[in-house]
Each structure stands twice: as C-alpha cells, then as structure tokens.
Amino acid sequence: MSIRSPKQVLDAVVEAGRWAPSVHNTQPWTFAVAGEEISLRADADRKLSVGDAAGRALLISCGADLFTMRTVMRCEGYEPVVRILPDPDRPGLLATVEPGEQVKADEPTWVLGGEIERRRTHRAGFADVPVPEQLIESLVKAAMSEGAKLTPVRSPDAVSVLAALTQVAQGVQVQDQRFNLEVIRWARPPGSTRTDGVPAEGYPREAALTEPHFPQRHYSWRHGWGRAGDQNETVTGVVAVLTTRGDNREEWIAAGQALQHALLYASAHGVSAAFHTQALEIDLLREFVRLELCAGEYPQMIMRLGVTFDAKDVPRRPVSDVLE
Structure with a gap:
C-alpha cells in the first residue's frame, strides 16, 4: 500500500x-x-x-x-x-x-x-454469553498502555455496591429538573434528522432488569420515546472501573485515550460497553467510590462489558460541522 x-x-x-x-x-x-x-x-x-x-x-x-x-x-x-x-x-x-x-x-x-x-455503545442488559477472561486481561493492558487503570470488579459485594450507588445517584438526579432537561436535550425523538445526541432506537423505553440492577439514563423522561427492550438481554456483564492516579485535565484526557483503546479492542472481539457515570457525577458518591473501592485512585468511568446482538446506527456530525 x-x-x-x-x-x-x-x-x-x-x-x-x-x-x-x-x-x-x-x-x-x-x-x-x-x-x-x-x-x-x-x-x-x-x-x-x-x-x-x-x-x-x-x-x-x-x-x-x-x-x-x-x-x-x-x-x-x-x-x-x-x-x-x-x-x-x-x-x-x-x-x-x-x-x-x-x-x-x-x-x-x-x-x-x-x-x-x-464500535457501539450499549444501553441495556447483555446476552447470556460469557466475556473471555483472556480478553479482559487484554483490555486491562490496553488501558495501562495509555496511562490509566482498568479494573474488573471481581467481588459480587463490590458489584452490588456499585449498582446500589448507581441507583442512588439516578434517584437523586431524577428529582432535579435541570438535570433531567439537560439529559433529554440530547435524546432524539423518533425520526429525528439531528446528527448528534442519542436516537430513540439507541435506548430502551424500559430496559430489562439486570441482577444487580444498573439503571439506564432517563432519556425517555416524560415522553415515552425509545425502542422496546430485549427481554433476552438481562445479564449484567463484567463490571469494570477505569481510574487514574491524579484528577487533572491531563489525566482526564489520558482516561479517554485508555477508554477508547479498550473499547476498540473489545469491539474487535464482539464485546460492547454500557456506561454508568451517575455516581461519578455526584461529588460525595465519587469520593466514596475512590476511597472504598478504588484504593484511592480517581474513578473516571464505571462500565459493564458484555455481548449484545442489538446492532444500531449512531448519528455523527458531518465534517463541515466539526472542522473550523
């Protein structure tokens, strides 16, 4: 070539x-x-x-x-x-x-x-297909090569704590009208021609419950958009936390590079990610996660990894919109 x-x-x-x-x-x-x-x-x-x-x-x-x-x-x-x-x-x-x-x-x-x-982001449970341990180890190495740490959460108790914190954070956020309005600003109605945000077919109206349950964003808040949930996809998947030693702008950029390296590698092996950052958006809960579950490192992303057969298109802005 x-x-x-x-x-x-x-x-x-x-x-x-x-x-x-x-x-x-x-x-x-x-x-x-x-x-x-x-x-x-x-x-x-x-x-x-x-x-x-x-x-x-x-x-x-x-x-x-x-x-x-x-x-x-x-x-x-x-x-x-x-x-x-x-x-x-x-x-x-x-x-x-x-x-x-x-x-x-x-x-x-x-x-x-x-x-x-x-690569696609998933916003529901996963199919009952195991994620190979060797793949998880490769994702850990991919994140490490970019200056961040990806830790699979092995303890069922720790997974339950993260799920509970996600539920608590979601419960707090849905009481905040400003927060809800900001989320649904990026939720697209059916048939929308917008080239950003989350399209209606990109999230379920009512996701099937996983055990433990990690709630999804309320993109359908007050309007009932979204697709019908797949009741066959109820597996939580592998829960993992992406952390960095520091918490400054350079570390955040490093976390993003590590995240994408891991996501692309996972996608190449048929594995998708669902993100749950609700608890990390509330300072007190994020600090709890840092001290109690991350050995003092700063949590930048909580995710679930698994297999889904739900393929969907995602909108992207044209080059003319992003190139100055």
Missing part, C-alpha cells in the same frame, strides 16, 4: 475522529488544520453545564477522540506526533497532532482502526 500525502492523511484523521464515543453522544470537539498539524479543541457549547460542571466528561470524550486520531494516523502510515495541552493560555486547545516519521502499521493497529466506525 502506497503512503498517502500528509493532506490526505489529515483528511482521514478528521473524518475518523467524528466516530469517537462521547457523553450523551454530544461530540464535544472541533478540529482545525494548519499546514500539517491538526488541533483538537473542546467545544464548550456542548459541555453539560449541570451534569459535568468541571468538564471532566467532556475531556474524557475528547481523549477518546485523540486516541482515534492517533490510531488512524498510524494506519495511514505515519507515527503521530502529539502535544497534549500545548498552550496554557488556550485551555480549549486540548492537543495537536501531526504526522511524524513514516511507519508501517502493525496488525493490532489495523484491527483497532477497523473498529472505529463499528
């Missing part, structure tokens, strides 16, 4: 960057190209002012985007040269990426690149 020009590479990187996962599918990023350098910027207009006041989820989302960009650049035959938070006077500039020396992508990189548009 011939090496493409730097411009063709940059076009491919921006095109693929749109497919990274993000909180509520807000896609809170923009790109700018100057010469052979791409700037990844946070889109403050897409930040969740109620549920993500500190911008942690926004930066995790953009970190996932950054890993996507790096992966595509390697697949295109160039080693990415990355600078993270390169300008303290421009906090919205999260990273710059430019093609470095020419390289030949290895097979694992090609596998990850092939999953960028296929």
Whole structure:
C-alpha cells in the first residue's frame, strides 16, 4: 500500500475522529488544520453545564477522540506526533497532532482502526454469553498502555455496591429538573434528522432488569420515546472501573485515550460497553467510590462489558460541522 500525502492523511484523521464515543453522544470537539498539524479543541457549547460542571466528561470524550486520531494516523502510515495541552493560555486547545516519521502499521493497529466506525455503545442488559477472561486481561493492558487503570470488579459485594450507588445517584438526579432537561436535550425523538445526541432506537423505553440492577439514563423522561427492550438481554456483564492516579485535565484526557483503546479492542472481539457515570457525577458518591473501592485512585468511568446482538446506527456530525 502506497503512503498517502500528509493532506490526505489529515483528511482521514478528521473524518475518523467524528466516530469517537462521547457523553450523551454530544461530540464535544472541533478540529482545525494548519499546514500539517491538526488541533483538537473542546467545544464548550456542548459541555453539560449541570451534569459535568468541571468538564471532566467532556475531556474524557475528547481523549477518546485523540486516541482515534492517533490510531488512524498510524494506519495511514505515519507515527503521530502529539502535544497534549500545548498552550496554557488556550485551555480549549486540548492537543495537536501531526504526522511524524513514516511507519508501517502493525496488525493490532489495523484491527483497532477497523473498529472505529463499528464500535457501539450499549444501553441495556447483555446476552447470556460469557466475556473471555483472556480478553479482559487484554483490555486491562490496553488501558495501562495509555496511562490509566482498568479494573474488573471481581467481588459480587463490590458489584452490588456499585449498582446500589448507581441507583442512588439516578434517584437523586431524577428529582432535579435541570438535570433531567439537560439529559433529554440530547435524546432524539423518533425520526429525528439531528446528527448528534442519542436516537430513540439507541435506548430502551424500559430496559430489562439486570441482577444487580444498573439503571439506564432517563432519556425517555416524560415522553415515552425509545425502542422496546430485549427481554433476552438481562445479564449484567463484567463490571469494570477505569481510574487514574491524579484528577487533572491531563489525566482526564489520558482516561479517554485508555477508554477508547479498550473499547476498540473489545469491539474487535464482539464485546460492547454500557456506561454508568451517575455516581461519578455526584461529588460525595465519587469520593466514596475512590476511597472504598478504588484504593484511592480517581474513578473516571464505571462500565459493564458484555455481548449484545442489538446492532444500531449512531448519528455523527458531518465534517463541515466539526472542522473550523
């Protein structure tokens, strides 16, 4: 395969960057190209002012985007040269990426690149299909290579605690009208042509209960949208927590890169993720999780991993919307 020009590479990187996962599918990023350098910027207009006041989820989302960009650049035959938070006077500039020396992508990189548009977030229980232990170990290594720690929760008691904390957080949040309005801002009605947010077919009206139960977001709050739940998908799956040693902006971006590395690897082996960040959006509950369940490390994501046969399309903004 011939090496493409730097411009063709940059076009491919921006095109693929749109497919990274993000909180509520807000896609809170923009790109700018100057010469052979791409700037990844946070889109403050897409930040969740109620549920993500500190911008942690926004930066995790953009970190996932950054890993996507790096992966595509390697697949295109160039080693990415990355600078993270390169300008303290421009906090919205999260990273710059430019093609470095020419390289030949290895097979694992090609596998990850092939999953960028296929990976899907799941929002219900999983099928009764076990996740191989060897795969979990590989996901742990993938996250570690990006500077974060992915820990599968082995203790049934600890899983029950996380489920209970998720239920508590959800119960608190549904009493907050501002929070609910912010969530349903990103819930799309049936037939919507919007290219962001969570489409009605992307979440169940009433998800089948798992044991223990990890509640889903109330995207259907007061309007009854959503698809019929699959009553055959009731398995909790493997519960895992993604943590970092610190809790600053650079650590949040690292967590996003680790998350996307693990998600793409999992997708290549038929495993999807369901995210549960409710407890991490309430400071007291997040601190409890940190001290009691994460050995003092900072929890950045709580997720369930499992197998689903529910394939669905997800909207993505066109390049013209994200390229400045």
